[in-house]
Amino acid sequence: MLAEIKGLNEECGVFAIWGHEKAAEMTYYGLHALQHRGQEGAGIVTTDGEKLHTHKGVGLINDVFSTGEVSRLQGHAAIGHVRYATQGGGGFENVQPLVFRSQTTSMALAHNGNLVNAHALKSQLEAQGSILQTTSDTEVIAHLVKRSGNVPMEDAISSALSMIKGAYAFSILTEDQLFIGLDPRGLRPLSIGRLGDAYVVASETCAFDLIGATYEREVKPGELIIIDENGFRTKQFTSPLERTLCSMEYVYFSRPDSDLNEKNVHASRKTMGKQLAIESKVEADVVTGVPDSSISAAIGFSEEAGIPYELGLIKNRYVGRTFIQPSQELREQGVKMKLSAVRGIVEGKRVVMVDDSIVRGTTSRRIVRLLKEAGATEVHVRIASPPIQNPCYYGIDTSTTGELIAANHSIEEMREIIGADSLSFLSTEGLEASIVEGRDRQQHGVCQACFTGNYPTEIYPDTVIPAYKE
Numbered sequence: 001m002l003a004e005i006k007g008l009n010e011e012c013g014v015f016a017i018w019g020h021e022k023a024a025e026m027t028y029y030g031l032h033a034l035q036h037r038g039q040e041g042a043g044i045v046t047t048d049g050e051k052l053h054t055h056k057g058v059g060l061i062n063d064v065f066s067t068g069e070v071s072r073l074q075g076h077a078a079i080g081h082v083r084y085a086t087q088g089g090g091g092f093e094n095v096q097p098l099v100f101r102s103q104t105t106s107m108a109l110a111h112n113g114n115l116v117n118a119h120a121l122k123s124q125l126e127a128q129g130s131i132l133q134t135t136s137d138t139e140v141i142a143h144l145v146k147r148s149g150n151v152p153m154e155d156a157i158s159s160a161l162s163m164i165k166g167a168y169a170f171s172i173l174t175e176d177q178l179f180i181g182l183d184p185r186g187l188r189p190l191s192i193g194r195l196g197d198a199y200v201v202a203s204e205t206c207a208f209d210l211i212g213a214t215y216e217r218e219v220k221p222g223e224l225i226i227i228d229e230n231g232f233r234t235k236q237f238t239s240p241l242e243r244t245l246c247s248m249e250y251v252y253f254s255r256p257d258s259d260l261n262e263k264n265v266h267a268s269r270k271t272m273g274k275q276l277a278i279e280s281k282v283e284a285d286v287v288t289g290v291p292d293s294s295i296s297a298a299i300g301f302s303e304e305a306g307i308p309y310e311l312g313l314i315k316n317r318y319v320g321r322t323f324i325q326p327s328q329e330l331r332e333q334g335v336k337m338k339l340s341a342v343r344g345i346v347e348g349k350r351v352v353m354v355d356d357s358i359v360r361g362t363t364s365r366r367i368v369r370l371l372k373e374a375g376a377t378e379v380h381v382r383i384a385s386p387p388i389q390n391p392c393y394y395g396i397d398t399s400t401t402g403e404l405i406a407a408n409h410s411i412e413e414m415r416e417i418i419g420a421d422s423l424s425f426l427s428t429e430g431l432e433a434s435i436v437e438g439r440d441r442q443q444h445g446v447c448q449a450c451f452t453g454n455y456p457t458e459i460y461p462d463t464v465i466p467a468y469k470e
């Protein structure tokens with residue numbers, strides 16, 4: 001499904017490279033592959049060994065780097081970032097990487113995730129005299145690092161990491177070092193690759209493919225990687241806990257050509273579709289998936305159910321993004337502009353419509369109507385994830401509980417609201433099995449908190465759910 005019409009949004013994508021003469025250019029291309037993770041701002045910071053060079057701005061990569069800025073970013077190492085804007089935080093000052101300059105060492109920081117104790121840390125920092133310039137959690141990390149005083153950067157970062165809690169995958173670039181880190185549960189994805197002699201790091205492996213890099217391994221939960229003129233070294237800043245990588249990355253956010261924690265996203269989605277067909281059989285003539293992220297699950301469903309897969313819905317490209325349109329009515333029109341039902345495929349047919357998730361239900365209702373208007377005699381909605389009943393505190397916008405249809409209605413009520421002939425969801429066991437598939441949970445487990453309410457970290461009364469703009 002399209003992020004902007006569903007109401008689910010990934011917060012960020014990070015990319016880093018060390019030891020390449022075209023570091024900025026490689027980062028630019030890497031960020032292109034991660035553009036789906038955030039379209040509101042982009043930035044690159046490079047180092048030439050003596051000085052950091054920065055360019056960033058609000059908008060898509062192509063808009064931000066439209067007039068030769070990439071060639072002006074000198075250096076052999078770079079970090080880059082794409083972000084989705086939070087409410088009140090969409091301005092230029094929050095576009096990452098954030099750069100902090102001092103007389104000794106400057107530092108650029110890019111981060112994906114959300115800190116569950118950011119509020120308490122901000123209050124603490126302000127009480128101690130720090131002046132925070134942005135609303136971003138990233139700045140909190142930077143202040144904690146700076147507060148350690150005149151100690152080696154590696155120790156300052158380790159000390160900062162011992163204070164923050166939640167989900168974070170980050171890169172920090174100084175004039176002469178690159179640091180990469182992942183939270184103790186590995187809630188967000190982060191992989192390491194090689195491009196010749198250079199090291200590359202990205203939120204998703206699709207960024208490696210685009211620049212011709214080869215995948216090496218995952219960044220481990222609780223790991224801090226240091227790359228500098230002495231090479232690559234690594235340490236655990238804390239003992240790794242059982243891995244709880246975000247299952248929504250597999251369901252919806254990540255690109256199907258990416259491998260997350262050594263599991264391909266398309267293959268996982270296909271298995272989810274198969275499992276869904278096992279769990280909720282239905283008599284029908286065709287299976288169709290809501291483009292783009294539901295196609296893999298729809299193919300799996302079709303294979304398992306023995307019902308032909310058809311392109312019953314197609315996406316209209318080049319339509320303006322829905323979330324900039326203010327009203328519900330206009331949002332619904334946006335959906336109509338973006339998706340079309342193929343009359344020749346669905347007319348007179350009983351259709352299984354596979355989608356990856358339901359957030360508010362508005363989009364599902366609109367798509368069911370599209371299919372019926374195009375002549376489908378029955379529309380059976382099959383969702384390749386469990387009902388989303390809880391907010392996410394880890395950097396994904398799943399909306400607030402009040403907006404989540406599954407938090408406020410039974411499945412039968414939801415079926416009626418969206419106008420489907422039947423509605424079923426994948427079970428939490430089925431989702432976990434589709435991703436983990438007999439692998440060791442300690443290393444390959446997933447977070448399902450927005451479905452189950454079992455959060456893998458502490459949640460504090462003042463933990464802020466990122467409030468995203470509509």
Ligand code: SF4
Nearest residue numbers: 246247392447449450
């Ligand atoms: S709560 Fe849901 S969206 Fe958030 S990290 Fe966990 S699985 Fe992902």
